[in-house]
Amino acid sequence: MQLLESTGTPYCVVGETSNLLFDSRGLRGVIVRIAARMSGISFDGRDVVVKAGTSVPELARAAGAKGLSGIEHTVGIPGTLGGLVIMNGGSQRKGIGSSVAWVRYVDRVGTLIELSREDCEFSYRSSALQRLGGVVTEVGLRLDRGNTDEIEAEMDEIVASRQARFPEDAPNCGSTFLSNPAMYSSVGPPGKAIDDAGLRGTQIGGAQISPKHSNFINNVGGATSDDVLALVGLVRGAVLERTGFRMDAEARYVSPDGKVTAAHTVSDDRAASPGTSMTPIHPK
Structure with a gap:
């Protein structure tokens, strides 16, 4: 980040790019991809520490297997946690922000900063991280205790509903418009x-x-x-x-x-x- 900023090199930080529309002229710069090499989940009771490159469906399933509830609505979202948190993404008109305890990110000059949930200013499909820039590296979640069978059944229903309603036969950027x-x-x-x-x-x-x-x-x-x-x-x-x-x-x-x-x-x-x-x- 420091090198890119100091040299004035254009760059774009991405996860799985599932909601991104790249200009057809391409990108005249560097893509910084936060994905599998920056993934990992650590459980401590209701508290979960997750690296930003972790697959969202993988996280939802892992939490469900531990009997932890609160992020079932994310199970069908094809992206990484870092991008989901920046967007305060979710489904069923819910957002991941309600489950976030803190976020660590590296700012544009390379400083590691920790934000509380309040600092993140989560609102519908929005957060302060969108204007702060930088790279989300790790997220702390606080989940609720629940019944594993019920959580997994709910996630199965969500996935089945998405598959029945959403197009999977052609490339797209996911939901085009926000549900105001x-x-x-x-x-x-x-x-x-x-x-x-x-x-x-x-x-x-x-x-x-x-x-x-x-x-x-x-x-x-x-x-x-x-x-x-x-x-x-x-x-x-x-x-x-x-x-x-x-x-x-x-x-x-x-x-x-x-x-x-x-x-x-x-x-x-x-x-x-x-x-x-x-x-x-x-x-x-």
Whole structure:
């Protein structure tokens, strides 16, 4: 980190990249990958210390086998714990932040810092770590005691539900849009809002709103980042016009210089520029 910062080298820190949309022009810099070589789980009663590169489903299953509850909702998320904590990711409108006791990370100049849960400022799919930058190295969790059989049965149900509802036949960045709690109560989840706008199956270039679940954008062949961003912009505009809600993206866009931003901010910027419109193909 110190070397990259001191030389001004562009870089991007990633885990499994499951929610990242890389610019089709590539990355003119260094990718710092936090994965299997930086994984490990240590149990001490209800307290669990986990290295940032640990697989999220592996962690959920290991905790369940110990009779520890609280992170069952993460069992189907294909990523590493570091990225999940930064995003305060989860499912069923839950977030990993509620189970976090502390986070250790290395800042941009190489200093190891420990943050409490309060320091992390967790909110829905957000945390202070997103603006602090640096690399999460280790996370302390405080879980609840539960019944192993019940925990494992719940996780099996979650995985089966995800497999039945979510597209697995084409590459995608996972859930494209955040499930805004304010919108949820009156309009419903993003997938329903997109369906109600008549956009299920709509395609731009090689990117298509999944016919199986509208909150996923699939690469159905040769999709570029521009194709995906154009669909993000189309959906945001249509849902805003119909409901008055602006749906923010959960998917993250990685620019050629390594900057990571919410995909909708890039699609909004491009929509405001002349000569960037693309014609969508609507399903028959």
